[in-house]
Amino acid sequence: TSATSLCSQSLMLAKAKEEWDQEIVDKQAEKERYLSERVTPLHTSGLSLSQLQDLCRELHEKVEIVDEERYDIEAKCNHNTREIKDLKIKVLDLRGKFKRPPLRRVRVSADAMLRALLGSKHKVSMDLRANLKSVKKEDTEKERPVEVGDWRKNVEAMSGMEGRKKMFDAAKSPTGQ
Secondary structure, three states: OHHHHHHHHHHHHHHHHHHHHHHHHHHHHHHHHHHHHHOOOOOOOOOOHHHHHHHHHHHHHHHHHHHHHHHHHHHHHHHHHHHHHHHHHHHHHHHHHOOOOOOOOOOOOHHHHHHHHHOOOOOOOOOHHHHOOOOOHHHHHHHOOOOOOOOOOOHHHHHOOHHHHHHHHHHHOOOOO
């Protein structure tokens, strides 16, 4: 089983590597397609010096506009990351300050529980004790063995302390002295 699991793992890794390589190729093709749509090729052949200078000025203006947009987006991204860090610190601080109270066991009747779950409009009464199995005392008494000897009957015969037993009985009764 270990050989088959090792083989299956190696097959899965090979398949994942193939998919990853294909994904990289697809991204590169998508990038080239996007750039070919957005960026037109420059035709500088046959232009005079003044036309080339005008073309350079236009390109510089476009580059400045793109740099401004990039700077604005970068500033927003940095602001958001700082705000996220601050909020994470606040959350950690709040977690440390509050203690969770220990839960107490609350006794609730079945009717009160149903009222809480179903709302006060529904008045459902369930007697859960009615479903319990009733046990008769007679049945339990019949099952117990009755032939257990009473150890107090033969105390005098077993111990040989007749005099002490009489003294004990005399001391126990209040009318004795």
